[in-house]
Amino acid sequence: EVQLLESGGGLVQPGGSLRLSCAASGFTFSSYAMSWVRQAPGKGLEWVSAISGSGGSTYYADSVKGRFTISRDNSKNTLYLQMNSLRAEDTAVYYCAKAPLPGGNPLMGFDYWGQGTLVTVSS
């Protein structure tokens, strides 16, 4: 059974940093691209970042480019999102999500999602 478990969310002041983790199990982690998708309270979904299975290719939404860094450790089956220079508008539930096909385009859809971790940016 595929499982994705996010952690690392919390309250942080504007300008601060936070690192999210997503522990994956139930599939061959290194074969699949992964993404982070966020949802501000009461709002819709926003794709944040994606990474290929090998970690060699990364992609970012314009809203986070230069501030967030996605990475993965395939030996630990774990996905990360390093978030720096956080702003109030980054407040959201952050989901990690798995691409549906091995080796496929990371943005062709997300077939499994974690339960999400809440990041609140406030003074």
Next chain:
Amino acid sequence: EIVLTQSPGTLSLSPGERATLSCRASQSVSSSYLAWYQQKPGQAPRLLIYGASSRATGIPDRFSGSGSGTDFTLTISRLEPEDFAVYYCQQGGTFGGGTKVEIK
């Protein structure tokens, strides 16, 4: 940048009725990367349709997707009580604003 516009914003229907949800892209997009999701309150989204018309694993056949170019449709043939939720379309790194299907 592609913009996805979903309509209507809210759809009020009764169980057993047919639901037709629209997703319109600001420019022609690849059907291969058009997906639909269902989200219920307090839950993560669930993939329903990928590649514009392929049902994801375990999705009932009352859900179907169609379309190409700039116009895509999610159809729920007969609404079940558990289908009342918010639905999002996605193309690449862009999500639509969502359609809420509520009980009439």
